[in-house]
Structures are given as structure tokens and as C-alpha cells.
Amino acid sequence: MNSLIGADWAAWSVIAPLAGAVLAALWPRSGPLLGMVVSVFAVLVSAGAALGVWHDGPARAGLGGWEVPLGIALHLDGLSALMLLMTAVVGFAVSVYALAYIRPGSGRDKFWPLWLWLWASMNGLYLSGDAFNLYVALELLGLAAVAMVALAGGAAALTAAMRYLLVSLLGSLAYLMGVALLYASHGVLDLALLGQVMGDEPATRLAAALMTAGLLMKTALFPLHVWLAPAHGSAPAPVSAVLSALVVKASFYLILRLWLDVFPQPEGSAFALLMGALGAAALLWGSLLALRAQRLKRVVAYSTVAQLGYLLLAFPLMLAVPAAWHAVVFFALAHACAKAAVFMAAGSLQRSAGHDRLAGLGGVMRREPMTLFALGIAGASLVGLPLTGGFIAKWLLVEAAIQGQAWGWALLVLVGGLLSGAYVFRVLGHGFIRDLAVTQHHPVPALMSWSVLALALVSVALGFAGAPALELLTRHGGEGS
């Protein structure tokens, strides 16, 4: 047993939400309390795991004392620690928000078990070092996420959930087929061992293609994005926030993990350029849809389609600058905080006005200055205005592109920023029109406005936390740096 302290900490970040989910399913009344206990616990445990990685480097632990290859390994490095932390911080804010948003009777009995279940499967995904175990985590994640979309209950939410379920199953079966092919040709499932034995055979390439395509589908990357906007747009606000901020990042994390640690780098630049082109298309098309959408939550959902495009820039940028993925992970982090805050603010406005049609929201925005302010600063981080986390993230991306003399990608990052500025200010603009008649206005509960504001402030504060986050990412498994 060489389990280091960090990995032990991290194991609790799976156990705690899982236990919470089971208890909340057994005693629905205690759901909110369990949710808060797990949230606080998750923040502490993830911070402990991150500190462990910071001081001792990457760690592995065999579950139940069984060592690889017979046992199933938990693997903790800088990347997984950072994802755990991101999940914990966003999850904490979403849980506080949900205390007020999810009222007793309106699906509360189901929300808390599903949310904790989702949380456990995300953390399991970040920690697992075994290709098949990752499939199980991926499938649990998908089922919990779909069930949460269906919570809203209307026709739009149910059909969106159905579509999401089919895409999700297709994606995870494509991934599983890849795993089967890898096992057939190499006889191991542990990611680290796979990375050592893998060559550039046809079977490996086919497996890589299947797994990447399946995961891209689950990440909703263009042109496989069609299911995202209805699903994220019609779910209850805390669910939309979790889906847009965290769930799509989980499958992207897996793509990144596989290409960093397992698959051999393909010869030539065709693959990387294809991924980059998909990213560019997502960025432009998603932004256009966001500019056209008439409902607030749809704008935010299409903005997710667009911003996911940035994540794919990791591949072309890594051609010239191998460490460029650090910038992309930091972008994912900044986007998670900002997007969750924006979705929650949108949910508050929708709850307050009784609808989310952009044209009729101006009056309510003026009466809810705190929510409007949170929407504004989280939106600024989304756009990448200076002093925000989003600014540092885009700065790092442009820096990597310039280092690699890839001027096209640098330009794309800037154009994407301009487009996101256009749709964010289009939304905010409605809050600054004078003398609007307000047909309906329910005050936003304090818990909701404060949790949104806190998360929006975190998304700005990330602008000052860039250095430690990037330092943590250098504690990477295979590189030994």
C-alpha cells in the first residue's frame, strides 16, 4: 500500500455525497440538511486533497487494499484535484441557492438525492484511474443528470430529458466499445498501464476515435450540441447551473485525460486541427444562436455551447506549446464559476418575474439590483473583461497561441470574446431601460441573491488565483514534473 494522504482525502469526496444521496433518498425530509453537510464536507475534503497534491505530488490508492492490475486504482493529481475543488465550490453555492429555490413539494424529495448522486459520480470520474470504472462513473453521471432535467416536469423538460438520455447513452456506449477494444488488444484497464503499453495500432486508433466521439457528444460540442440548449434551458435553475458549469466539463476532463496520459500523440497535425476547427465552429455558431435567442435561459445555454468551443482549442495549441492545456483547464474553471452564477441569476429573475422572456425582464432587473449586479460581474468574467477570472483564462489562451505563433487561434479567442460581449450586454441592456411597467414581481429570497453574488465574486476573484491553480496543474501524473 502506498496510499498517500491526498488520495485518502479525495476518496472521502466520493463517499460523502454517495452516503448523503442514499440517506436523502431514505429520509427525504432531511435532504436540505444532508445537502449542506455534504457541501461543507466536500469543500474541506477537496481543499485537503489539493493541499496533499501540492506538497506530495500525485498519489494513487488501490481500493480495498487491492493493487493494480487486479484492483481498481484511485488516481489523484493536480488536474483531478483542481476539478474536485471546482466541483466543491460551485456545488456549495448551488446547494445554498437550491435551499431557497427548490420549495417543499416541488420535487424537493427528488432533487437532493439526485444532486448528491450526481456530485458523487463527478468526483468518482475525476478520481478514477481505470477505463471501465470511468465508464460506470460516466453512466451514473448521465442518468442522474437526465433525471434532474426531468424534474421540471413540463412537456419541454421531459422531451429535452429524453433527447439528452439517448445522446448520453449513445455517447457512453461508444466509449465502452473503445474500452472493449483497448482491453482486447492490450489486456489492461488501468489508465497508467495502458499509457505505457499502447502503440499506434489500428485497434488503438479506432478505440481512440470511438471514445473521443462519444465523449464529444456528451460534452455537447458542435455539431453534437443540439440537445444541450433545450435540456439546460428547461431544467430548474440550480440544475441548469450544475449541468452547464460542471457536467459538460466532466466529459471534457475525460477527453483531456485520455489524450494526455493514455493515447499516443497522433502523427501530423490533422487531428488537432480538426478538433480546433470544431471548437471554432462551436464558438461562432453558439454565439450566433445566443444573440438570436429570445429567452434569458436560452441565451445562457447557447453561450455554453459557444464557450465549450474554447476547450477544444487545447488540441491545436498543444501542437506548439505542450503546456497549453493548463490554460484550457483554467478557462474551464473560470467558466464553471461564471456560468453557474449567470444561470442562477437567470433563475432568480425568472422566479421573480414568472417568465424568462428577455423583452419583459427589464423592470424586474431594476427591482433586483443585487441579482443584476451579480449577473453583471459574472457576465464580465464570461466575456473576459480585465480583473476577472475569465480575463486571465483568455489571456493565457492568447499567450499560448502567440508563443506557438498560431495567430489564427489567437484571433479566434478575441473574436469569441467580442461575441460573448455582444450577447452579455444585450441581456444586461434590458436592465438599464427606464420606466418599464412591471406586470409581476416577487422579491428574490435573500439566500438566492447572496449565493449568486458570492459565486459571481468567486469568478472575479479567480483572476487573482491564477498562479496557484496553474502551479497545481504542473503536479501531473505521467510527466513527473
Added chain:
Amino acid sequence: MTSLYLIGGAILFGLGVHALVARAHLVLKVLAVNVMGSGVFMVLLAAAAGGEGDPDPVPHALVLTGIVVAVSATAFALALILRVKAVTGRAHLPEGEGDAESGGS
């Protein structure tokens, strides 16, 4: 013999993907997903029989776990189809992306 399972699995997987895209009725789509899953399981069986000597037990364990996941996913999908049918009156998905779709709470 092994390659029979391998090729059979690939064909089943392909048929499943085709049916998932081509069929409109939701129950047929869920069946298509199950056919895809069976294809994957056959490839795993081929992997188990691939080496010399006794078959490798690990893929069998994977298939068993896979069946458990597939059963839960299918049960959930069928329950969701019932809800979709109850609310919309149809067991089909509406066509198109539809930015104008009404709904939400």
C-alpha cells in the same frame, strides 16, 4: 471463432446506431441502445476468448457490470418514455431544435 464474435459485435453495434438514428418511436430507440450494448458485450466476450488457455475472467466481470448498468438505464428510459407519453400524448420526440419551444417552469 473469436473473430466471429468480434465481427458480430461490430455489426450489432452498427445496427443499433442505425436504428437509434432512423427509428422515431422512443421504445424502438431504447431497444436500439440495448442492441448496441449487446454488440459491445460480444466484443468483450471475444476479448475474453482471445488468449490461449482458459478464458480471461475480467471481461466476464465487465459484461456483468455492463448488464447491470444497461438494465438500470433501460428501466429509467422506459419510465421516462411513459412520462413523455402521459404529458405530450406521443411517444415520439418533436422534430427540430426549436428555439421557440414553450415551457420551463
